[in-house]
Amino acid sequence: MKLEDAKKQFIAAWGSFGSNWGINRTMAQIHALLLVSHEPLSADDVMKQLAISRGNVNMNLRELIDWTLVDRVIITGERKEFFTAEKDIWKVARIIVKERKKRELEPMLKFLDTVIEVDGDRNDKANKTFTEAISNIKKFSLQADKTLDTIIKADENWFVGTLLKLFK
Amino acid sequence: MKLEDAKKQFIAAWGSFGSNWGINRTMAQIHALLLVSHEPLSADDVMKQLAISRGNVNMNLRELIDWTLVDRVIITGERKEFFTAEKDIWKVARIIVKERKKRELEPMLKFLDTVIEVDGDRNDKANKTFTEAISNIKKFSLQADKTLDTIIKADENWFVGTLLKLFK
DNA sequence: TTTTATTTTCAATATTTTTTGAAAGTTTAA
DNA sequence: TTAAACTTTCAAAAAATATTGAAAATAAAA
Numbered sequence: 390m391k392l393e394d395a396k397k398q399f400i401a402a403w404g405s406f407g408s409n410w411g412i413n414r415t416m417a418q419i420h421a422l423l424l425v426s427h428e429p430l431s432a433d434d435v436m437k438q439l440a441i442s443r444g445n446v447n448m449n450l451r452e453l454i455d456w457t458l459v460d461r462v463i464i465t466g467e468r469k470e471f472f473t474a475e476k477d478i479w480k481v482a483r484i485i486v487k488e489r490k491k492r493e494l495e496p497m498l499k500f501l502d503t504v505i506e507v508d509g510d511r512n513d514k515a516n517k518t519f520t521e522a523i524s525n526i527k528k529f530s531l532q533a534d535k536t537l538d539t540i541i542k543a544d545e546n547w548f549v550g551t552l553l554k555l556f557k
Numbered sequence: 558m559k560l561e562d563a564k565k566q567f568i569a570a571w572g573s574f575g576s577n578w579g580i581n582r583t584m585a586q587i588h589a590l591l592l593v594s595h596e597p598l599s600a601d602d603v604m605k606q607l608a609i610s611r612g613n614v615n616m617n618l619r620e621l622i623d624w625t626l627v628d629r630v631i632i633t634g635e636r637k638e639f640f641t642a643e644k645d646i647w648k649v650a651r652i653i654v655k656e657r658k659k660r661e662l663e664p665m666l667k668f669l670d671t672v673i674e675v676d677g678d679r680n681d682k683a684n685k686t687f688t689e690a691i692s693n694i695k696k697f698s699l700q701a702d703k704t705l706d707t708i709i710k711a712d713e714n715w716f717v718g719t720l721l722k723l724f725k
Numbered sequence: 726t727t728t729t730a731t732t733t734t735c736a737a738t739a740t741t742t743t744t745t746g747a748a749a750g751t752t753t754a755a
Numbered sequence: 756t757t758a759a760a761c762t763t764t765c766a767a768a769a770a771a772t773a774t775t776g777a778a779a780a781t782a783a784a785a
Contacts, residue, residue, distance in 0.1 A: 398671075504570075518595035519560060
């Protein structure tokens with residue numbers, strides 16, 4: 390396969406993959422493009438290569454920077470800004486885990502506390518079912534929170550080495 | 558807080574939470590409703606409690622059954638079908654992991670193989686960046702695939718006991 | 726059988742999300 | 756300063772996704 394075709398296909402695939410992961414299609418495509426580019430790209434480069442508007446590029450690049458998946462790069466002699474993506478896929482995974490934990494799991498944990506105490510008879514069946522469900526979800530979420538923290542802190546070697554030996 | 562209010566809030570929260578997880582809002586809300594109901598509900602019950610149409614309830618219940626998050630229940634003397642949700646949150650998590658692995662990770666792995674070989678000079682910088690990116694993603698995905706398999710097979714005790722001790 | 730209850734389907738509609746592009750804003754160089 | 760290069764914003768338009776509801780299909784009861 391030709392490099393350019395392979396790139397295009399990869400960008401399309403990463404785009405639809407990303408949209409399952411809280412990252413919109415264009416954002417994931419820009420990320421993919423930068424992942425497989427050997428040099429930093431400008432907003433104009435991204436516009437041209439993905440055939441999308443300037444506004445769209447700008448918004449999604451900002452979002453990628455916000456997620457810390459993409460960095461601005463200064464190139465001496467150039468007036469434009471350039472952008473480059475984190476290439477280490479383990480780091481990428483850890484960043485995504487971290488961001489999603491912050492955006493989803495942590496708010497959920499806070500919410501569960503507000504809803505765990507309900508009025509009325511503690512032994513009423515309806516009450517009990519609800520309280521138990523919430524408390525189990527809370528336990529699970531706390532567990533997940535801790536585990537994810539460890540994964541976020543871990544480095545590749547730790548993960549492959551220790552965890553995987555255990556899993557085999 | 559009153560039980561009914563707490564339920565409503567939980568259903569809303571689970572709905573928006575779920576939509577980050579490849580499960581659409583209504584599907585997640587139906588799941589939430591069944592999670593906190595102490596007895597199986599009929600399609601009419603769900604329609605009334607969530608104020609959504611029959612078609613919508615039917616489609617999303619079918620999808621939940623397809624994910625194996627919800628079961629049909631026969632109640633003797635009743636003509637209608639009733640529905641109940643898996644209450645064990647660890648099982649729920651394992652089911653979701655399993656389904657998403659099947660729907661997302663496995664297709665990605667297949668795809669990566671189709672794109673890993675590119676024509677031309679192996680030492681060309683552009684070629685190298687691309688091939689390395691793909692091969693790193695592949696390594697990572699294989700790793701994730703294995704790890705997720707183990708998690709899917711594991712039971713709660715194994716997870717909390719062995720894995721967590723390790724993580725602490 | 727026929728009737729009635731219930732479930733399923735799906736075209737039309739509504740809603741949500743994404744994208745565009747031009748105007749406003751900002752930065753740098755002359 | 757002013758002008759040119761570049762970035763950001765955001766209302767309007769387009770695209771994608773979810774929902775409705777009534778008709779068709781199916782299943783159970785009479």
